[in-house]
Amino acid sequence: MKTVLIIAPHPDDAEIAMAGTIVKMVHDGWNVIIIDLTNGEPTPHGSTEIRTKETQQATRILGIKKRICLNLPNRRIGNTIENRGKIAELIRLNKPDILFTPFQIDWHPDHCAATELVQAARFEAKYHETDLKGTPHWTGKLIFYISQHRFQYPQPTFVIDISDTWQEKINAVKCYKSQIKNASPSSPANLLNKTVTIAKFFGLTINSAYGEPFIADQPLALKPESLLNS
Numbered sequence: 634m635k636t637v638l639i640i641a642p643h644p645d646d647a648e649i650a651m652a653g654t655i656v657k658m659v660h661d662g663w664n665v666i667i668i669d670l671t672n673g674e675p676t677p678h679g680s681t682e683i684r685t686k687e688t689q690q691a692t693r694i695l696g697i698k699k700r701i702c703l704n705l706p707n708r709r710i711g712n713t714i715e716n717r718g719k720i721a722e723l724i725r726l727n728k729p730d731i732l733f734t735p736f737q738i739d740w741h742p743d744h745c746a747a748t749e750l751v752q753a754a755r756f757e758a759k760y761h762e763t764d765l766k767g768t769p770h771w772t773g774k775l776i777f778y779i780s781q782h783r784f785q786y787p788q789p790t791f792v793i794d795i796s797d798t799w800q801e802k803i804n805a806v807k808c809y810k811s812q813i814k815n816a817s818p819s820s821p822a823n824l825l826n827k828t829v830t831i832a833k834f835f836g837l838t839i840n841s842a843y844g845e846p847f848i849a850d851q852p853l854a855l856k857p858e859s860l861l862n863s
């Protein structure tokens with residue numbers, strides 16, 4: 634069974650970026666684990682209780698069995714030795730095949746810090762002679778997802794066609810009602826409208842209805858038949 638660790642600065646980032654891909658992985662029998670670094674609060678319309686309920690609802694739609702909140706202070710994620718150790722231990726204990734983390738250039742400082750933190754933790758997880766729990770593990774693949782505030786979108790390395798899991802994706806994002814309220818329903822920046830626009834745009838780039846973009850941190854080895862599907 635393949636294991637995937639998705640590290641998100643806030644609850645909702647994993648869904649916004651890759652809920653469609655998560656549902657596909659779950660359908661394929663993969664062990665998908667989300668680690669939310671913070672509980673996402675405070676926000677204008679949320680509370681810890683509201684965000685917890687929203688996250689539980691979305692998690693049920695994704696169909697994943699394991700989701701952990703590290704409860705680091707929201708808005709203050711830092712690439713500290715202590716935080717690196719917490720993530721490195723989760724990597725050593727769960728031994729993922731793939732790590733997903735936000736694309737490193739963004740306006741939200743938590744998103745930038747999360748990426749830096751995960752990259753450091755990925756390396757630290759393979760150390761020998763350390764007090765960290767678990768056993769040394771190197772995650773071969775590091776993939777960046779896009780759940781960003783910045784309006785300059787990076788060129789994706791690949792796009793996953795999520796047309797067949799789109800309904801689960803939008804239903805999962807809809808669970809985060811407190812965050813949808815942050816912009817008026819008619820605003821293009823409203824979380825729901827933005828999610829639709831981005832999925833349709835990146836879907837268009839691969840000639841499908843909906844797509845999720847990703848950036849690989851290394852070249853990906855493909856088989857010739859993969860080229861026919863692109």
Ligand SMILES: [Zn+2]
Pocket residue numbers: 642643646741744
């Ligand atoms: Zn976020």
